[in-house]
Amino acid sequence: MTASRILVLNSGSSSLKYQLLDMADSSRLAGGLVERIGEGTSRLVHEPLTGPGAAGGKRERTGAVADHEAALRVVAAELAADGLGLDSPELAAVGHRVVHGGTRFTRPTVVDDEVLAEIRSLIPLAPLHNPANVTGIEVARSLRADLPQVAVFDTAFHATVPEYAARYAIDAETAQKYSIRRYGFHGTSHSYVSRATAALLGRPVEDVNVIVLHLGNGASASAVRGGVCVETSMGLTPLEGLVMGTRSGDLDPAVIFHLSRVGGLSVDEIDSLLNKKSGLLGMCGDNDMREVLRRAGEGDEAASTAFAAYVHRLKKYIGAYSAVLGRVDAVTFTAGVGENAHQVREAAVDGLSELGLALDPEANAVRSAQPRVISAAHARVAVAVVPTDEELEIAAQVYALVTQ
Ligand code: AMP
Numbered sequence: 001m002t003a004s005r006i007l008v009l010n011s012g013s014s015s016l017k018y019q020l021l022d023m024a025d026s027s028r029l030a031g032g033l034v035e036r037i038g039e040g041t042s043r044l045v046h047e048p049l050t051g052p053g054a055a056g057g058k059r060e061r062t063g064a065v066a067d068h069e070a071a072l073r074v075v076a077a078e079l080a081a082d083g084l085g086l087d088s089p090e091l092a093a094v095g096h097r098v099v100h101g102g103t104r105f106t107r108p109t110v111v112d113d114e115v116l117a118e119i120r121s122l123i124p125l126a127p128l129h130n131p132a133n134v135t136g137i138e139v140a141r142s143l144r145a146d147l148p149q150v151a152v153f154d155t156a157f158h159a160t161v162p163e164y165a166a167r168y169a170i171d172a173e174t175a176q177k178y179s180i181r182r183y184g185f186h187g188t189s190h191s192y193v194s195r196a197t198a199a200l201l202g203r204p205v206e207d208v209n210v211i212v213l214h215l216g217n218g219a220s221a222s223a224v225r226g227g228v229c230v231e232t233s234m235g236l237t238p239l240e241g242l243v244m245g246t247r248s249g250d251l252d253p254a255v256i257f258h259l260s261r262v263g264g265l266s267v268d269e270i271d272s273l274l275n276k277k278s279g280l281l282g283m284c285g286d287n288d289m290r291e292v293l294r295r296a297g298e299g300d301e302a303a304s305t306a307f308a309a310y311v312h313r314l315k316k317y318i319g320a321y322s323a324v325l326g327r328v329d330a331v332t333f334t335a336g337v338g339e340n341a342h343q344v345r346e347a348a349v350d351g352l353s354e355l356g357l358a359l360d361p362e363a364n365a366v367r368s369a370q371p372r373v374i375s376a377a378h379a380r381v382a383v384a385v386v387p388t389d390e391e392l393e394i395a396a397q398v399y400a401l402v403t404q
Pocket of ligand 1 (some may be wrong): 215216217218245287288289290335336337340341
């Protein structure tokens, strides 16, 4: 028997999300999360999807979980209770989502001391994310030192963006010295969704040009030509691009000078303002699209304006990426907002018939967990909804690496 189980870990600053998958048949065995790690009352939600525990459904516990090591021990105990313990010989590897791979990491990489040190050296580029990712790797290594620990980078899929699209038009030496360029994020999702779109259309991925709109709490767009990413909206950090739940996306960089000189805000205050208190939240007080839609439906002006700004930015990127690709075969919506909010899809595509885009209103209104085409029969460009699955994509990449 070859080991075919992959544990996927996604470590945030105070959370640990996990899924255990069996890549012999791409099935999910269990999953869950520990949140509010180190905050006194932590919460664990664990869902066994196979074995004797599965019938009982989700299990929830609260209690103190001091740090990521304790969190992983709690997770290991839950898995063991379902007969899925981390000591199982069927576990082939642990896959870690790592946010920033810089220009160094463009593929899934088995972590050794040197790789870990390099991921650590990228912390200045992703101060909010990479430290937690490093911790997750260290803890998993300490529990099963014999297992391959594989880092899968959120930036990797965008490594193919050409130099002229990745560079900012600033002094070349300064850019080089401080590693300033477009890296892009959500790469695992853009990779998965662009390939799944080709499969949905029944065409080889090499023949299909797709604009992927990953609209979650964070949001990004990418232009993918024949399976190769050629442009993406997030930049040096996940702040650039679309209007998001709490991030501004694109803005004139001079806004920052203005806030500093005239408003007297510190760099950290501006960072927090643009990353955590802007976007939908900043414009109307709610970052959840469901709330924004509800309020806009009741005539709330701030929510309506926030929705209009969100959609307007999306349209600008659809237009820009149509120009970048030259020929577009599909525009695909994914993630929390993209998969669920038919109003966003309708508004984003509305008026873009000159670009070949038109929806079938009935198909757009359907709620489903399945990939589906929602464009009108006469439309030149397919519009699709493809639920993203970053854990499956990470597990697939890790399994391919450790079994090659
Ligand atoms: P994600 O980051 O992909 O988990 O997406 C989370 C976001 O999806 C939430 O903040 C919501 O704004 C949005 N969302 C989830 N369900 C719905 C829904 N039914 N309608 C509109 N937005 C939704």
